[in-house]
Amino acid sequence: MTLHPQSRALLEAMGEGADAVEMTLEVVRALRSDAREAALSGPRIGLDHVVDVDADGVPCRLYRPRQGAPVALYVHGGGWVxxxxxxxxxxxxxLAHQTGWALLAVDYRRAPEHPYPAPLDDVQTAGAWLREHDRGHRVDASFMPAIGDSSGANLVAGLCVRDAGAVDAQVLLYPPVDRRAELPIGLGNAALEAPTMDWFWDAYAPGDLADLPDVSPARATDLSGQPPAYVVTAEHDVLRDQGEEHAARLAEAGVDVLAHRALGMVHSFWRQPALFDASRSTVTVVGALLDAHRSRRR
Incomplete structure (x- = not known):
């Protein structure tokens, strides 16, 4: 298990123990503000059309690379927090520029102020809205997948357990899918440590809520009938094993599933294409795979 040099550079930049801050609400709000400020200062690609929309009360942002583009639901990560x-x-x-897919990014309510079921309810509401209002925004939701990274992948998988027909395919990037799964301490690093992941889980679904199948999708008793899935895990990530076990259970249930382990990668690599070759490659795979699924359904 060798770290890719690009992963090593990220971890060195983050610093040892960077993920070990006590997560009080005050700290959470400061982290949110800092991350937002940093993101707003960075470069971004221009697209045909980017607009903020109200999806039946859920704030969302629509990214359209061209009129008539197929559209996917996008659910961001961040520990539900x-x-x-x-x-x-x-x-x-x-992602929209490279794949040609439009995206509806969901600004769901976040824990700990808004724990389960609020974030999942918002994702469900946004998906239903997109099905109904796609034509008005010059996109095509006749085949509508959902893409999520980290806790966003949990919300996508949870939605599929709650309503297998809510989306037509699920793309899960390093998903947390089982609150009760043991987190391999040896896979923890500055990108994500086990204690922080435990804190995130407790903020989102404290106590017995964690055992609900739409919170811990890996614990659903019946995964048959789930939409096709693409599950990507990172080799050096405390969530690796549970993501791969979930993919195996989907396959055992007869679901069309493809699973990849990104060797040498750490948590969060997917959304950092400027830093990781593997991010850019995975984006290409996701676009091609969604195109193939959509073609088979038409």
């Missing part, structure tokens, strides 16, 4: 439309704006623009 951090990040927002701005922190993922540059990446969503990159």
């Amino acid at each position: 951090l990040h927002d439309l701005e922190t993922h704006d540059a990446f969503c623009r990159h």
Whole structure:
């Protein structure tokens, strides 16, 4: 298990123990503000059309690379606690530009102020809105996948458990899918440590809520009938094993599933194409795979 030099550079820049801050609400709000400010100062790609919309009460941002583009739901990560439309704006623009897919990015309510079911309810509402209002925004949701990274992937997987017909495919980037799974301490690093992941889980779904199947999708008793899935894990990530086990259970249930482990990678590599070759390659794969699924459904 060798770190890719690009992963090593990121971890060195983050510093040892950078993920070990006590996560009080005051700290959470400061982290949100800092991340937003940093994101707003960075470069971003211009697209045909980018607009903020109200999806039946849920703030969202629509990225359209061209009129008539197929559209996917995008659900950002951040432990259900951090990040927002701005922190993922540059990446969503990159993803839409490189794949040709429009995206509806969901600004769901965040824990700990708004724990389960609020974030998942918002994602569900936004997806239903997109199905109904795609034509009005010159995009095509006749085949509508959902893409999520980290906790966003959990919300996508949870939505599929709650309603298998809510989306037509699920793309899960290093998903946390089982609150009760043991987190391999040896895989923790500055990108994500096990204690911080535990704190995120407790902020989102404290106590027995964590055992609900739309919170811990890996614990759903029946995964048959789930939409096709693409599951990507990172080799040096405490969430690696549970993501791969979830993919295996989907396959066992007869779901069309493809799973990849990104060797040498750490948590969060997907949304950093400027730093990681593997991010750019994975974006290409996601676009091609969604195109193939859409073609088979037409």
